Amino acid sequence: MPKFCANLKWLFTELPFLDRFDAAARAGFQAVEYASPYEFSAAEIRGRLRACGLRQVLFNTPAGGGSGMACVPARRDEFRDGVRKALDYAADLDCGLVHLMAGIVPSDLSRDTAAAAYAANVAWAADQAEPAGVRLVLEPINQRDVPGFFLRTQEEGAAVVEAIGRERIGLQFDIYHCQVAQGDVTRRLEALMPAIAHMQVADVPGRNEPGTGEIAWDYVFRRIDELGYAGWVGCEYRPATETSAGLGWLKRFSA
Numbered sequence: 001m002p003k004f005c006a007n008l009k010w011l012f013t014e015l016p017f018l019d020r021f022d023a024a025a026r027a028g029f030q031a032v033e034y035a036s037p038y039e040f041s042a043a044e045i046r047g048r049l050r051a052c053g054l055r056q057v058l059f060n061t062p063a064g065g066g067s068g069m070a071c072v073p074a075r076r077d078e079f080r081d082g083v084r085k086a087l088d089y090a091a092d093l094d095c096g097l098v099h100l101m102a103g104i105v106p107s108d109l110s111r112d113t114a115a116a117a118y119a120a121n122v123a124w125a126a127d128q129a130e131p132a133g134v135r136l137v138l139e140p141i142n143q144r145d146v147p148g149f150f151l152r153t154q155e156e157g158a159a160v161v162e163a164i165g166r167e168r169i170g171l172q173f174d175i176y177h178c179q180v181a182q183g184d185v186t187r188r189l190e191a192l193m194p195a196i197a198h199m200q201v202a203d204v205p206g207r208n209e210p211g212t213g214e215i216a217w218d219y220v221f222r223r224i225d226e227l228g229y230a231g232w233v234g235c236e237y238r239p240a241t242e243t244s245a246g247l248g249w250l251k252r253f254s255a
């Protein structure tokens, strides 16, 4: 069974954000991820991580009021400031992965222009991240949840990873997005595993706990193990009722 970390943007939302670290630790998680630490000082978050004995696995570059901006040429300076800020937080929180948010292609921009900006921004960011000991990850997001998001498929993300170098950046394979956008999840896991640096899970269609929808998680988790994936899997789902009451799937699928 893979090792799971709690996504504190989606889980334990019954509590204020800084109280979610203790709740995650009490629920048995050893690591956490979330979208944005920036509303708090790194010292505040570091204090919670240390008090709860939790590891910080991942967070995102600043979203810029949306889903990032790496594909938008006019926002390059804002993008670069965000990467620098993310790397500062990553150093303070001893976080090895940062999700570089691609952004939505503006309606007046051609996809080729967005792709050129994205490639240049990812390359620049990888040059900043490498000496900081941070591996950037790129996540394709389905077009139903985020229409116009730049990275649409797992293969598009993997192609950028291969172009920049998988030892420098990786693919954030969110099984929920893969199922919604493309399906054929385990074949894509098999084909793209060398590029995958992080995974996330939620069931389809409700984006609730594994076991509440159409995905055969016992088979998927078995294939992830058989493929030798040693990274973390983020629990990025909306609890169907209350977070702790919904954690039974961890036992159900690990039996």
Ligand SMILES: O=C(O)C(=O)[C@@H](O)CO
Pocket (backbone or CB within 6 Å): 034, 035, 060, 067, 099, 139, 141, 174, 177, 200, 236
């Ligand atoms: O939406 C998702 O899926 C994520 O992983 C977010 O962190 C990106 O917005």
Ligand SMILES: [Mg+2]
Pocket (backbone or CB within 6 Å): 139, 174, 200, 236
């Ligand atoms: Mg995700």
